[in-house]
Amino acid sequence: MSRYSRHIILSEIGQKGQDQLLRAKVLVVGAGGLGCPVLQYLTAAGIGTIGVIDFDVVEASNLQRQILFGTSSLGKNKALMAKERLEDLNPTIKINAYPEALTKNNALELFEKYDIIVDGSDNFGTRYLINDAAVLTDKPVVYGAIYKFEGQVSVFNYKNGPSYRCLFSNPPKKGAVANCSEVGVLGVLPGIIGVMQANEVIKIVLNFDHVLSGKLLCYNAKTTQITTLKITKTTSEFEKVIDKKLNSTDYGVDTNCASQVPEISTEEAFDNANTLFIDVRELHEQPKLEVSNCIQIPLSQFEHHLDQINTNAELVVFCHSGVRSKSAISILQKHNINNCYNLKGGMIAVSEFLKIKIS
Amino acid sequence: MDLNIKYFGLLAEVTHCDEEILDFSKLTISELLSELYKKYPNLIDNDFQVAQDQEIVSKDTLVSGKQIALLPPFSGG
Numbered sequence: 356m357s358r359y360s361r362h363i364i365l366s367e368i369g370q371k372g373q374d375q376l377l378r379a380k381v382l383v384v385g386a387g388g389l390g391c392p393v394l395q396y397l398t399a400a401g402i403g404t405i406g407v408i409d410f411d412v413v414e415a416s417n418l419q420r421q422i423l424f425g426t427s428s429l430g431k432n433k434a435l436m437a438k439e440r441l442e443d444l445n446p447t448i449k450i451n452a453y454p455e456a457l458t459k460n461n462a463l464e465l466f467e468k469y470d471i472i473v474d475g476s477d478n479f480g481t482r483y484l485i486n487d488a489a490v491l492t493d494k495p496v497v498y499g500a501i502y503k504f505e506g507q508v509s510v511f512n513y514k515n516g517p518s519y520r521c522l523f524s525n526p527p528k529k530g531a532v533a534n535c536s537e538v539g540v541l542g543v544l545p546g547i548i549g550v551m552q553a554n555e556v557i558k559i560v561l562n563f564d565h566v567l568s569g570k571l572l573c574y575n576a577k578t579t580q581i582t583t584l585k586i587t588k589t590t591s592e593f594e595k596v597i598d599k600k601l602n603s604t605d606y607g608v609d610t611n612c613a614s615q616v617p618e619i620s621t622e623e624a625f626d627n628a629n630t631l632f633i634d635v636r637e638l639h640e641q642p643k644l645e646v647s648n649c650i651q652i653p654l655s656q657f658e659h660h661l662d663q664i665n666t667n668a669e670l671v672v673f674c675h676s677g678v679r680s681k682s683a684i685s686i687l688q689k690h691n692i693n694n695c696y697n698l699k700g701g702m703i704a705v706s707e708f709l710k711i712k713i714s
Numbered sequence: 715m716d717l718n719i720k721y722f723g724l725l726a727e728v729t730h731c732d733e734e735i736l737d738f739s740k741l742t743i744s745e746l747l748s749e750l751y752k753k754y755p756n757l758i759d760n761d762f763q764v765a766q767d768q769e770i771v772s773k774d775t776l777v778s779g780k781q782i783a784l785l786p787p788f789s790g791g
Contacts, residue, residue, distance in 0.1 A: 389791045477791035500788035502723045507788055522770065523787045527761035540790060571770075573722060573785070578732070582720070584783065585769040 358447070359401050372561050373401060377448070379560040382406040382469035384457055384485055386433040388545030389499045389552065390475035391423040396553035398441040401448060402560070405441070406469055408453035409433040412679045415655055420542040429655040430637050430679055454678065457481055459601040462488035471556055474498045475549065479526040480606040486511065486519040487604065490596045495559060495568075499552040504541050506548035508572040509586070510555050516568035520592040544576050616681045619696035621708040624671040631668035635683040636675055636702070644673075644705060654679045658686050666692050673698035673705065715739055719750075720783040728756050744773040746782065762786040 362368045362376075379402050383390050386409040397405055413421070413428040413436060421433075428436040438452035455461070457476070462484055466472060472494050474485045482500070489496045495513040499506065511518045551572070558566050573582045624630050632649035635657060643651075652660045654674070664670065670687065672680040672695055680697050687695045698705070720733040740746055743764050751758045763770050767779035 385791050387791050475791050477789060479787070479789045482789065499791065501790040502786075502788040505723050505788070522763060523761070527787055528759075538790075545791070571785075582783065583768060584765045584785065587770065 358445070362400070367563075368561065375560055375562075376401050376557065377403040379471070380404040380406070380469045381471045381473060381556055382408070382465065383473040383475055384408055384481065385475035385477060386421075386423065386437040387411075387417070387475060387477055388420045388501065388540065389549040390433075390473070391421045391437070392546050392549030393473050393475055393499075393553045393556070394437055394441055395423060395444065396550060397556060398445045398448065398450070400553070400557060401445065402556070404449045404451070404469075406451040406453065406465070407434045407437050407441075408455065408457055408465065409437075410454065410456040410678065410681070412654060412682050414682070420540065420545050422546070430635075430653060432678060457484060459484065459604075459606065462601065463492055466492040466494050469494065471559055472496045473552055473556060474500075475552070482519065483526055483604075484601070484606045487596045487599075487601055490518055490593055491600065497552045497555045497559070499545075499548045501540055501544050501548055503538060504544060504576045506544055506551075506574045506576070508548055508551045508555070508567060508574070509570060510559065510566050510568040513559065513566060513568040515588070517586045517588040518592055518596075520596070521589045522571060522586050524589075524592060541576055547574065547576065616684045616697045617695075618699045619671055620699050621704050624696070624698055625708070627669055629667075629669050630671050631665055632698075633664065633670055633672045633683070634674070634702075635672060635679050640675065640702075642702070642706065644702070652683075654683050657683050661687075661690055661692070664692070666694070668694075670695035671698050672696065673701050675701050676703055677701040717746075717777070717779075718781045720781065722762075722784065723786045723788060725757065725760060725762060725784050725786055728760065729754050738777065741776055742773070743771060743775050743777060743782075746777055747773065750784075760786055 359373045362373050363370050381397055381402050383393050386407050394407060411433050412430055413424045413433055423437050423440045432454040434452040434454045438450045441450050466488050472489050474496055476482055489512050496511040498509045498511055555567050569586055571584045571586055632644055634644060634651045635654040637653045672683050674680045677700055684695050684697055715738055717736050717738045719736055721729050726732050763785045765783040767781055
């Protein structure tokens with residue numbers, strides 16, 4: 356029997372429906388708590404082309420709910436690790452991994468390549484960017500969001516329905532609403548909400564009735580209560596987005612994205628006598644930076660070893676290429692350690708720089 | 715008039731309850747909110763939408779339903 360036989364024998368799907376799934380192109384923003392179950396089920400269902408974008412790396416605290424990753428993924432980029440796992444799950448479809456942040460510069464071009472966008476992001480900046488880019492490229496958004504034991508699901512911008520801004524016009528005041536890393540979350544909750552999002556994606560592809568558009572489903576895992584609230588479309592919220600485009604909107608308020616991390620060049624870092632280099636690569640990674648003012652704390656254990664850091668120094672954080680070090684800097688900033696810089700280009704740039712100096 | 719008020723997410727932590735019944739005889743949602751702000755002063759620091767009988771409504775809507783829900787945005791993923 357074929358991989359999709361249990362779909363095909365359903366009269367509502369059949370070979371025709373399965374072919375529709377195989378022709379569909381879905382972009383999942385964020386390979387975290389929501390993104391993992393969405394990706395897992397869409398891959399298994401045979402969505403023909405799946406994109407996954409995430410700049411972040413896997414940390415130990417993710418493994419309680421981000422079910423595509425294991426201990427061997429620690430410290431590695433989530434989009435790339437997800438692709439590896441998903442290709443094993445279903446090698447017959449195409450997975451495009453984008454190990455970068457979604458920004459104003461790449462959002463429109465990326466969205467154009469897909470039919471449906473799934474919002475599995477973890478901050479308001481990205482959520483509003485997804486909404487606006489989807490309005491501008493006219494793509495439906497399958498939205499999911501979680502808080503502790505509660506989740507929200509909806510489909511926005513679908514067949515002339517409302518958008519996220521019709522529900523919440525603007526992002527809340529900065530710091531008013533915390534994310535999972537600050538407040539905690541029940542591990543199975545994003546599983547439940549993410550699978551509901553995957554279900555909505557499949558309903559859209561198969562052109563089913565009763566897509567969750569114009570409605571917000573609120574789920575409470577503690578009480579097992581589901582409340583569905585009706586949302587009406589506010590045309591002016593679309594007009595504002597079409598008017599402003601992405602460029603004149605500030606999405607930076609609450610994004611964890613790369614642009615907020617201060618950077619330093621290799622040359623500047625070596626010139627400063629007060630520099631303390633922090634290598635956040637795993638201990639086995641080579642080559643080492645053999646200088647006396649360098650300490651090693653792998654990103655996977657970073658948060659537990661902050662006491663090893665002399666915070667009077669100018670902290671220059673690096674990894675192989677500069678991705679994991681950004682996450683380490685977010686951790687430092689969370690602990691109010693702000694005199695830290697991301698070493699531009701990571702160890703790759705350092706090796707080149709030192710070679711130049713020697714010759 | 716007895717009104718069932720439901721609090722979602724962080725708001726349930728501010729009010730220390732998921733839902734409650736309030737005797738309320740004011741006219742609009744904003745007037746209802748002013749009453750709630752008196753009872754829960756910290757509520758005013760939060761962003762949320764209001765639903766009346768399972769429908770998101772604007773603040774100038776007349777209170778005519780049986781249930782009001784206060785719904786904050788969630789960012790987690």
